[in-house]
Amino acid sequence: MRSGDFSELAAFIAVAEAGSFTRAAAKLGLSQSAVSYSVRMLEQRLGVRLISRTTRSLSLTDAGQRMLRNLRPSFENIENEIAAITALRDKPSGTIRITTFRYAATSVLWPVVAKFLAEYPDIEMEIILDEGLTDIVADRFDAGIRVGEQVQKDMIAVRVGPDLRMAVVGSPSYFENRKIPQTPRDLGEHLGVSYRQTTGGGLYAWEFERDGEELQVRMNGPLIMNDGLMLESAALDGLALAYTFETQVAQYIEDGRLIRVLDDWCQPFSGYHLYYPSRRQHTAAFALFVEALRFKG
Secondary structure (H helix, E strand, O other), X not given: OOOOHHHHHHHHHHHHHHOOHHXXXXXXXXXXXXXXXXXXXXXXXXXXXXXXXXXXXXXXXXXXXXXXXXXHHHHHHHHHXXXXXXXXXXXXXXXXXXXXXXXXXXXXXXXXXXXXXXXXXXXXXXXXXXOOOOOOOOOOOOEEEEEHHHOOXXXXXXXXXXOEOEEEEEOOOHHHHOOOOXXXXXXHHOOEOEXXXXXXXXXXXXXXXXXXXXXXXXXXXXXXXXXXXXXXXXXXXXXXXXXXXXXXXXXXXXOXXXXXXXXXXXXXXXXXEEEEEOOOOOOHHHHHXXXXXXXXX
């Protein structure tokens, strides 16, 4: 392999993944012209077009798709090995990229992150909040945090929090002229804030269980949202009932701002888990973070 081959291949992979010479150049810390030149030299040396370019877009040719598919795992292994060797230094360092959603970030992730970064100042963390089910492999995250039942079976899962429960809540003003529901079937007479799932786009069904009986209810109401905090705001303002994590509304229930209903129909379920692919070799910094986050209860 010539001395310039590696940089040309790296430039091609960056452009293919970013879908843009400009974004690839920013990622590599190079000028756009330098990246374009490297890809052009690679194509000339191979004698085959890898990227089809127009004034507005670019796409991979069949040869380009094959090269990306076969080269990406090798480059990931090289990057992981370099990261692992770097981690052999006295002080753990590097960047840890985590994807999660707001509830998990505030309840289990942030309390650990604050202490962890104070103890290991050479480690950086990137935390991306996303209500959808992010593909951590495709988006190059080190790990994600989701409810246990959402974690794919081929992932390593580490429990990072206790069991969870959902709660159906409404404000005192909402219940002034409405009956308290006794079973989930009574919810047909009520308004509810619907949650739009980012992944797939469907509306989330409220799930209930008691004495072996399971029910799912899709609510009618004036609002559809994809953010948990806004669900709670709608309930607090008396617009509708909300179906949300028990821990997020516990204080509102205690101080009387919200009334909880159907408590006996909301059973505990598997709590938050950190998950990551088994085939990826992680750094010492990541291993330390996993142990810091692991649920001890």
